Amino acid sequence: GQNIDQPTEMTATEGAIVQINCTYQTSGFNGLFWYQQHAGEAPTFLSYNVLDGLEEKGRFSSFLSRSKGYSYLLLKELQMKDSASYLCAVLPNDYKLSFGAGTTVTVRA
């Protein structure tokens, strides 16, 4: 099976920066995804990394190191609406996306 680890919860203040780490051990690697999921809603796509390095998209950035089996999602200038669960997911050789349990981020005023 696949093994994907991320912290359960994080809390940060509005306007601050939060970094969510994800480590993985999978059978092959075809890319890593980050999804955002608000409570009771569907996951929505945030980012995709397949090569090492940083991908920036507005306030959100995602970093990948394949040799270390490591990724992070960086959320800048936090807003209250960023309070959600963030899911790390890896696409292994069988192309069945494997998800971590998710990190619940709470943004406080």
Place this chain on the structure above:
Amino acid sequence: DADVTQTPRNRITKTGKRIMLECSQTKGHDRMYWYRQDPGLGLQLIYYSFDVKDINKGEISDGYSVSRQAQAKFSLSLESAIPNQTALYFCATSDSSGVGQFFGPGTRLTVL
């Protein structure tokens, strides 16, 4: 209109009842997936289909069955529902590259 739709959105049923959850997509994707989500456990793959004639079991297929009626439709059935099948169920689709999945809005199922 939503690209991936699920019906019903909410369902309460009793132990032993047969339940069908339906998923339709207008994205033209070949691949479709059914997941369940329980608090603290993330998304677990129940079944997946890479095309109309292809059905595969995922991590937790026991107690479930599926039918791929057409490229755009993928149904999940609980033959005899039990309380530990109470969960949030998501349908998802992807194109033939398998890169990235698009999720439906989810069905909240409660089995009493």
